[in-house]
Amino acid sequence: MAILAYRKIRKENLMELLQKIASEEELIAPVEMFGGEALFQPVKDVRDITFNYVNTLFPPKQFLLPRFEKILTYKKEGEEFKVEEIIEAPRRTIFGIRPCDVEGIRYTEHFYSGKMFNREDLADPHFMARRNNLTIISVACLNPAPTCFCVCCDGGPFLEKGFDLQLTDLEEVWLCEVGSQKGMALVERFSPLFEEAEEKEIQRRKKLEEEVLERFGPYPAFSGATLRNITRGDIPRQVWESLGERCIVCGGWQFLCPLCFCYTVVDIGNEEEGYRARVWDSCHYEGYSRLAGGPNPRKGRDRRRERCIFHKFSWQYVERMGRHGCVGCGRCVITCMGYVHMPQTVWEIRSAFREEKYKKEAKVR
Amino acid sequence: MRAQDDITNVEKLKKQPTICSFCGCGCGLYFFPEGFLVPAQNHPISRGKLCLRGWSYADLRFTPKRLKAPLVRRNGKLEETSWDETIHIAGEALKSLRDKYGGEAIGVLGSARASVEENFTLHQLARKALRTKNIDSFYRLGFLPSEKFSFPDLEGAEQIILLACDVAERHAQAASFVIGALSRGAFLYVIDPRLPQMGKLASIHIQPSPFELLKEAEDFIENLDVRESTYLLYSSEITLYGWAYEAQRVIEKAVTKGIKPLFLCDYANQKGMVEAGIHPQGGLSFYEMLDEARKGNIKALVILCDNPPERFPELFREAREKLEFLLVIDPLRSEAVEMADVAIPGTFFFEKEGSVINAEGRRQGLHPTVPPTLERNEIDTLLALGAELGAHIPYPSGELVEMERKEWKPEIAPTPQNVPNPDYPFTLLLDPSYIWSGTAMAQATFIFKRESNIILSDFPDGFVNINSEDAKELKIRDRAIVKIETPLGSLSLPAYTTLRAGRGVLLFPLYLWEKVSKALGGVEIDRSLGMPIFKPLPARIEEE
Known part of the structure; x- marks a missing residue:
């Protein structure tokens, strides 16, 4: 979807717009925490919003796919059980979300809406209800963090689709790109606050996009070659073993990744009544792939890591999901306890093909 | 003022970090009432990283094992009772036992799952109201007194020695620091009869026989070319390979060579608990208490935030049969609660005000980050219990706890140990x-x-x-x-x-x-x- 329209909004008008949104529905925006970190939080007073952040450590996927979510309740009534579905989907607007997280939401939606299998009848009602009630006002990145590598992964720093409104800081005003009908409706509803953007401002945004590319840090993740190697399956075993030795199996990467959506289901209650909840899970945990009766096809840490990277980069998934499974937000660089995050993994896979000791095995395969 | 009075402003409280209550590393995290958490990125220990246990900590918010109301055993069954009545029943029972058998027939168990202030209040209750010296905790198992240190220093280490400790399994955040140091070019030496995960990453992995581990370690340290920043990491596991006396000798040897020893505590507030006075002070230790209870000499036990049957199931069951009264204060409905005469709900770290001390000796504040679900917290309960027993216990203010702080330096004595036997390979x-x-x-x-x-x-x-x-x-x-x-x-x-x-x-x-x-x-x-x-x-x- 191309950009529908260009507008601009003055800084004080933006705050007024957000305050109006906050009074009508739940506004989610970055808030400065006690230790100085910014995290996405429901905001009632727009003065709490911080603009002094590059990206939050947690992507706002919590608001689409809560870590702990009650999905149904059951109660015994006579001989039968009464089961009730719980769908909690308040109207929400997320402000300040970065392009990588917008890509993450798009990717997750592709899975939960059933589009991945061309089976929209399999859509997850809990996720889709929240997604349909969500408006995304993203803010393009002008100063990437040292850990960011979205340029390598087609996840930013500016986006062409996926958002409702995309704001770019042009110092005195915000340039506002309208990316969807929902965004268009929002702009029209609050039209006194917006102004038509001029051509020179649109050109300035394009120039900024080129300038930002110069400011990226030392973490490259050239996914193209990795995608090819993983799809062919010719990565030497030693690479996975070496990565597995350093993995502490914390699962943090999966919890912080804007694209990961694995979950497990737990039943809480007794024989009479209770509820079923959906809890985040990680493919790096041994119990995640353990089968009933004890056998585990991915028992070793190296096998689990291989599976995770395979899901993210293998062509069969890329084809179905429309993109590979990394947007380059750089959160795994911060949270990985064993320093075997995505850029490191990609680097080790690539360098394995340059090293002599692996070459023989790679060719045999 | 009650600690819970000012925690109605949820919006404000949500912004405060809290501390993980699993291992002794003491990671900071932001905990949200919706049942999710975020590791604190600017915290010196967590640095945006958490282990499996840390991430699972959020599950405690909606755990089905939560003890929600005070319980009193009536006709063999635990029944929900009001707070005041429960505390009155517990107070009366303890008072009659104290007056009948004397305070020495009562045992008190503190916990590393409770804050410094709560342990301090428990200590005061034991000494002033119950008049007993039998104060100890299961969480002291394997605790050795040690010097202060700082985890972030490990990142700049040149040499790291892991002396019989599986950090990846038990202290994941410490393992993360070690791997960070390795990626900066540090040397890692592992001395362990097992092959722990860190053994595979080590420059040298010495696998001695368990009988000779401490001797081998001593030799290795003797011959090591010690660099400027060399660290020796050890944990309670060292006491498995010999008696504490010999372990202490190895550590002293390391210190004379200029190596900085770091003792990794197993539990969140183990150090704080000992400093608050939960260690034997002329009375019985926790094992002796259960043993004496089994013999019928200890008549009542007061347990704060602990579940002894998880480590000593048989011993505790036998002791329970002889006990006349068992009081458990715990946020979880554990096996001990199921066996108790009176059980009173407690709070988790993310629900209370207080402080904890981690393995480093770093004192960290706890802040309630979710709205209160209970009428009272542990300190209220313990103070009310003290009043029922007719003693005045002061409110555990920061100054008071600091003033009464107790250093614990046991005289570690040599004792014989098993020897290898050639008939048994x-x-x-x-x-x-x-x-x-x-x-x-x-x-x-x-x-x-x-x-x-x-x-x-x-x-x-x-x-x-x-x-x-x-x-x-x-x-x-x-x-x-x-x-x-x-x-x-x-x-x-x-x-x-x-x-x-x-x-x-x-x-x-x-x-x-x-x-x-x-x-x-x-x-x-x-x-x-x-x-x-x-x-x-x-x-x-x-x-x-």
């Missing part, structure tokens, strides 16, 4: 790595519960780990039932062949030790520490 060693398995905290989570129960669901009665090469030589198949013989007895167990056990070493999980203690000899007590010690035993193995 193997050594049976208790493996303390799965320390959290089977604990009430682990059982209260969803993901971590599943992970920590994997091995047990395969081997419900325990298993013995044998080296794959040894198994091949002795023709022992994986998961076959084997007979293990020691000079003290024998038993049958399934064998599990891995490379985790070194050559000539058999590993059995420590937390299941009661399953083998009858066959392989009972527990021995290190008198100077008052702690049970599990020693390596010479052993033989054959397939049945």
